[in-house]
Amino acid sequence: MSDEIKESMPFLEVKNLIVEYFTSEQTVHAVNGVSFKLEKGKTLGLVGETGAGKTSIAKAILRILPDVGARIAKGEVWLADENITRISEEEMRKIRGKKISMIFQDPMTALNPVQRVGDQIAEVVSLHNSGTKESFKKRAEEMLEMVGIQKERYGDYPHQFSGGMKQRVVIAIALACNPELLLADEPTTALDVTIQAQVLKLIDNLKEKLNTSMVLITHDMGVVATHCDDVAVVYAGNIVEYGSKEQVFDHPAHPYTIGLFGAIPNLGRDEEWLHPIEGLPPDPSDLPEGCSFHPRCNYTTEECKAGTIDMLATPDGHQCRCIHMDRVLKGEV
């Protein structure tokens, strides 16, 4: 069936995306040639440290980078068979909230403080559907109940809600028009640990019901392990390792990925210390030559410090941006 063919071809494809921010003194290279594909109904985890450019990737896909000083310098974003970097702003606006929607990192500031929460959900419904005011309101109430908030609280304002409940409202807004693609930008970072699990479960359930594809941005390898199908590890605006969850988790080939694993506690092994990655992420306005990870890497040789490092195929078929991956895979230092 035609449906099945569609399922197997990439639903979202990002090709060589470059995002830059300009200030009067300098240019910040936030995203430097990111490419990935995502199939219908699947979840891709974008993993990396704070400031690696993950949020910029998501905002660039939705074309909501800040007006002043930010631009998509190069690259294409294909949604199904449409290049959405080329379409008009008006057409893009119709896609936002309808086909692609986004869940933001900080629920405390993501809701308009002077608008009723119900109205904030109803607004997105009314923008993308035709109907009466009552029908929009009814849909918004449905969404509230779906995310576990009583519909009687339709008329409340954000300041009357707790952080977890605000995030539920944000999720309700994002899912109100049954989007085909969900960009979840660290949806649980700002929440308490107990609520984190609830929120993620909620997103998973809703996603399953609507067969939505998702890009899940996180810095938490644990979240990736339980919620993603594919993983892309982002470092300094570049994908340094990309493959299925199993491939990346079982055979990490990039020193940075290994570093990320080292930085989470493993309860199975009896370890005294975590192994944080030494040093700090590079300044995106002044990236090092060659592999941008080389100043912090144990495998660095002279070859790492010049030229561009390309994505290479690993023995098990995923991709890694490291010329020393054979040594890395064998565990030599």
Add this chain to the structure above:
Amino acid sequence: MLRYILKRILWMIPIVLGVAIIVFTLMSFCPGDPATIILGSTATESDLTAMREELGLNKTYIERLGTFLYDTFIRFDFGESWITRTSIKAAIIERLPRTMLLTIATLGLSTLIGISLGIMAAINQGNWKDNFCMAFALIGVSVPDFWLALLLILLFSVKLGWLPAMGIGGLQYYILPAMAGCMGGIAALARQTRSSMLDVIRADYITTARSKGVPEFRVITRHALKNAFIPIITIIGTHFGKMLGGAMVIETIFAIPGMGSYIVTAVNSRDYPVVQVGAVFLAIVFSICMLGVDLIYAAVDPRIRAQYGKKSRKVKVNA
């Protein structure tokens, strides 16, 4: 909410009384003998004594203050002007609407132009439109209104002959005065609107609105402006006061017989009862306006409304 409004109205009573007491006290320190001012320097000593008796000047300060407050606030008898010997009440009834019309026209004009310029500057941050708006605002705060008034008269009345230079008649008589008085307001509002819009426009909930597919115009008007509004309302409120005060100069230049020119003439001719009552009246008008500002805060921002719901009393006055 209703209880809050009631409370605020009750709070106006001590304020207005306080203003009345302060103005009365200041006026009682004024140099010169009232009887001589009324009757002129040629009056006989016995006439002067009789006049002092009539004015109650031989009574103590407290008694006179009591009489003034009682007459003004209980009997609504504002007395007469010393110079013209006419009823102050009648004069106020005739003049206050003119001052209100002038002030509201001025305020309306500055709000409309000021907020538009501010928005235009904010959404064009950094380019020539922004620079133009801010240069205009900067010049606007720097030009004294009375000078601008004279220049406007020079251009529109003397050179072009389009608008009347002074007096009252139809609405066209208020155009030049409103234009002269609105510059300061435009400038302050444009700057405040720009800076609070810039604060708001970077806020996460604006990104959320964009990510929902809200059209840009609606993002600005519905989401950004409503949030940026609180500091703007404060400026509008303070400018209402400034324009009431400015009306004294503007009305004098354009010979508009309103409250402002009434008070200025009274001060210059030492007609103290007029100054007293006039000042108290303008203070009442100003207080009502500030009450309005506070209520608009509550209408715009649910967080402030929530505070009023509680018993808190201190939040509002300090704003």
Add this chain to the structure above:
Amino acid sequence: MLNTMAGKTQIKIKKKSEFMRTLKQMSYNKLAVFGAIVFAIELILVILAPLIAPYGYAEMDMAAAYQPPSWAHLCGTDDLGRDIFSRLLYGGRYSITMGIFSIGISVMLGIIIGSTAGYFGGKVDNIIMRFLDIIQSLPGMLLTIVISAVLGSGYINTILSLSVNGIPGQARMLRAQMMRVRGSEYIEAAESINCSKFRIIAKHLIPNSFSPLIVQATMGVANMIIMAAGLSFIGLGVQPPASEWGAMLSGSRQFIRSSPHMVFFPGLAIAITILALNLMGDGLRDALDPKLKR
């Protein structure tokens, strides 16, 4: 003992560098520098008025009355044949000093009232604030007019009536600042070592409330100059024949049809001064704004 000495010198060094940093920050702002230069030139011209002015400020020449601007009379002459440019130079002495002195007085009284309210809080604060509420429910210009009616016209009296008008604003701002710093730890630290209240206010609270005060005062000078001119304009304030700018405007009003230059130049002088002061104030505010610090 040695320790406190060391501490003191350190604080002094820090303060100086803070001041220098503010100046440096301001020097990046071209408009602010421009404003400062204009104001400085104006100050020099006004101070050296007797040396620079081509004519005396009361020097009449009826034969040369109502002359439009020319090389002999840069800004023309008035109805009595006095040179307007020279009068403006002398008049600036009134306008500018009235602005500076009146804001100086209101800042001083504002500091005393505001810091008392802010530091003691409670009942004292409540009484002071309610009193300021009352004063501020009189529109500013009205209050000034009423007070100058009581005090009478003239240079000193006008300064006094202007400064009363400025006090509530300064006091409120200082109080707000003080409320903000009062809770901070270094004040608790000072209290814990038994500093007297006066000492805490004078040595800790006021210096820390200083930067917004300076900004507001700079802008305040501009505001006061406009108000002073406005007062003179409506017949209060400084009276003709003194060549205060507002009084000059007021005196030339009746000649607006025949000799517009008589109206134009005094107003321009006010506008340029205010513009320069506002540019400086803006620059100072930006330089002192920690949010904008890089």
